[in-house]
Amino acid sequence: MRGILVSFLGADGIGKSTLVDFLAESLESEGVTVRRVSWRRLIGEPDTSWPVDGLQELWLEAFRTLVGRARSDSGPLSLPRDYAEWASGDGEAALARTELRGVGPAGPLASALVGLAGGVLLAGDAVEPALERGEVVLQETFPFKQVLKKLLVCRRIAGDDPAWSPLLDRMQAMAEDVFGGRLFQPDVGVLVDGPLDLAFRWRTAQSGHVGLLEDYRVAGDSGEAAYLRLQQETVEVFRRLAGQWDWLIHQVDGSGLEANLGRGRALVLGHPAFRRFLNPAPC
Numbered sequence: 001m002r003g004i005l006v007s008f009l010g011a012d013g014i015g016k017s018t019l020v021d022f023l024a025e026s027l028e029s030e031g032v033t034v035r036r037v038s039w040r041r042l043i044g045e046p047d048t049s050w051p052v053d054g055l056q057e058l059w060l061e062a063f064r065t066l067v068g069r070a071r072s073d074s075g076p077l078s079l080p081r082d083y084a085e086w087a088s089g090d091g092e093a094a095l096a097r098t099e100l101r102g103v104g105p106a107g108p109l110a111s112a113l114v115g116l117a118g119g120v121l122l123a124g125d126a127v128e129p130a131l132e133r134g135e136v137v138l139q140e141t142f143p144f145k146q147v148l149k150k151l152l153v154c155r156r157i158a159g160d161d162p163a164w165s166p167l168l169d170r171m172q173a174m175a176e177d178v179f180g181g182r183l184f185q186p187d188v189g190v191l192v193d194g195p196l197d198l199a200f201r202w203r204t205a206q207s208g209h210v211g212l213l214e215d216y217r218v219a220g221d222s223g224e225a226a227y228l229r230l231q232q233e234t235v236e237v238f239r240r241l242a243g244q245w246d247w248l249i250h251q252v253d254g255s256g257l258e259a260n261l262g263r264g265r266a267l268v269l270g271h272p273a274f275r276r277f278l279n280p281a282p283c
C-alpha cells in the first residue's frame, strides 16, 4: 500500500517542528513507521549517497547565492568551497548573527531557484520513494516556504525596479503553480496559523535569536519588526494558498503547548485521507 505525505506550512517559530515530533512519537507508539523528511534533516544523514550528496551541495550553494555579495563589519563574506567544510564549522549560525550589507536582488532570486531545485530533488528522489515503500512521511516545512521567503527578500531589495518587479511577480506565480502541482502537493496539507508575536517569543526563547531567513536581515533589516513584517507577508500568501489547495488550518494560541499539540494531532489524524490510510477498506 502506498504511504501518505503530510506537509506543514506556517510562520517561523509557530510550532510546526514541535507538532511533527509529537505526531511522529504518537504514531510510532502505535507501530506506524514514520519518516520525517526535510532538506535540513536529510543532509545530516550518515549515508551520503544520492540524493543526500546533491542536496548537501545545493544547500551550501543556496547560502552562497543568497549572501555571497554581502559585506559584514569584518569585510566581504567568504563561504567554504564545499559542504563538508561548511558542515564542520558553524557558518550558518554565525550568518544568523551577522549584520549583512550590500546584497543585491540577483543573489536572493538565484537562491530561490536553488531552493526550487532542492525541493524537486526532495520530492522526486526522497519523498516519492518513501511513499512507494508505504511510509508515513511528515514534512515539517513544505519547501515552497523557503522559495517564497527568498522571493520576498529579493522584492524588498529591488523595490519597484522595472528590471526586477515584473520578473518577481512571474517567479512567484510560477512557484505557486509548481508547488500546487501533483509532484509536490501532500495528501494532507496543514497550515499552522496563529499570533506572530507568540511565534516570535517562542522562537527567541528557543535560540536567543531568529534565523538568517526569519527576518529581513539579508535585505539589511533585522529585529522583531523585520521578523513580523516578513512573517506577515509569508502568512498572507500561505492563507490564500491553503484555501486554494484545500489544506487544513491548525490555529494555535496561548493556551499551552499540550493543548495545541492535542488539537493539532486530532486535526491531522481526523483528515479523511489519514483515516483511510490507517483503516483501509478490505478489498
Ligand SMILES: Nc1ncnc2c1ncn2[C@@H]1O[C@H](COP(=O)(O)OP(=O)(O)O)[C@@H](O)[C@H]1O
Residues within 6 Å of the ligand: 010, 011, 012, 013, 014, 015, 016, 017, 018, 019, 140, 202, 203, 205, 206, 252, 253, 256, 257, 258, 260, 261
Ligand atoms: N503552543 C505552544 N506553546 C508554547 N510554546 C510553543 C508552542 N508551540 C511551539 N512552542 C515552542 O516554540 C518554539 C518553536 O517551535 P518550532 O516547532 O521549532 O517552530 P517551527 O518549526 O514552526 O519554526 C519551540 O521551542 C516550541 O517548544
Ligand SMILES: [Mg+2]
Residues within 6 Å of the ligand: 016, 017, 018, 140
Ligand atoms: Mg521548524
